[in-house]
Amino acid sequence: MKILTLLIASLGFLASCGPAGPSQRTEEEIWKLGWRMIESSIEENFVLADKQFDSLRNISPQLDLQYLVVGLKVKNKLGKSGEIATLLNAQEEAALQEICAKQFSPELPSCASTPAPAVENQELQAELIRMYVADQAARGNIVQDIIEKYQIDPASVTPGVGVTVDEQNRxxxxxxxxxxxxPTKQLVGRDAMQGVFLMIQHSDEDKEWQQAQLSNVESAVKNGDMDGQSFAYLYDRIKMNNGENQLYGTQFSKVDPVNKTVELAKTDDVENLDKRRREIGMMPIEMYKRLVLQDL
Known part of the structure; x- marks a missing residue:
């Protein structure tokens, strides 16, 4: 599920996009439009995604950073460097640091003078990144952007003989x-924290330890060290492992790529599922189903 793994890493704070236009939209409408823009970009319909992004900017004075980052990537694909520079110049330092850390933007003028977010323990960061790369490689997902960003030697992520990647990482x-x-983002950086989440998520062979980490992940989300989706995925995983119903609709009981159908695992309060997903920063459930099928 390579596309979905990347989307889990979405960022969760607000970024400035200039003054709002005259149109007033509900949070739900903005959320749906934002995720339609992301879906258009995944489908490489960059012209449509660019129009959707501009619509978002016109109706909302502040955007979730996940929408802004995707919108900037779209404009970069379309060669709109002037618009990118204008948007970057409007950002506060914290948001600008997050944006400039992305692979597509280091060469931009606004990013040239923006230092990368410092981490307190670079040695630990490097180790966690190698573990993250190994976790994904074991699932057929080569995170090339992470490998290049941190100059990872593939040989350094090979697990020990007779030891599974998940067990070794855990x-x-x-x-x-x-x-x-x-760990915290300040200690090891956002990418390493994403790796920490995924390794916990993949610790089904030690369910007691996995469940004990839920409160840590919840605290990390509250402190801005992880995004809300991380909590939702882990919460549902633990519930399913315990034979209980999920809450956020992250798990499926059936995925049929031949007939292009998916079925959610048993989920509490399905009527309000999208409301919960919106509140925690996740995509609409129908979009999630489509991407699951595309990602097979």
């Missing part, structure tokens, strides 16, 4: 948590 995470506590 055992090392336990040691890291014992030594450093639960």
């Amino acid at each position: 055992n090392r995470l336990k040691e890291i948590f014992q030594q450093h506590g639960f």
Whole structure:
């Protein structure tokens, strides 16, 4: 599920896009339009995505950074460097640092003078990034952008003989948590924190330990160290592992690529599912179903 893995890493704070236009839209309408723009970009319909992004900017004075980053990538694909520069110049430092860390933007003038967010423990960051790359490689997902960004040697992520990647990562995470506590973005950076989440998510062979991390992930979300989707995916995973109903619709009981159908695993309060997904920063459930089928 390569596309979905990338989307899990979406960013969760607001960025300035200039004054709002005269149109007033509900949060739900903005949310749906934002995710339609993201879907258009995934489908490489960049002209449509650009129009949708401009519509978002006209109706909302502030956008979730996930929408802004995708919109900037779309404009970059279309060669609209002037518009990109204008948007970047309007950002506060924290948002600009996050944007400039993306692979498409380091060469832009506004990013040239913007330092990358500092981390307190670069050695630990590098180790967690290697573990993250190994976790994804074991699932057939080569995170080339991460490999290039951190100059990872593929040979350095090979698991020990007779030890599964998940077990090796989990055992090392336990040691890291014992030594450093639960990591933070300030300690190891956002990419490494994404890796920490995925390794916890893939710790089904130690369900007790996995469940014990839910409160840590919840605190990390509240502190801005992880995004809300991380909590939702882990919450549902734990519920399903315990034979209970999920809440956020992240898990499926059936995926049929031949007939192009998917069925949600048992979910509590389906009527309000999209409301919960919107509140935590996730895409509409019908879009999620489409992307699951596309990603097979």
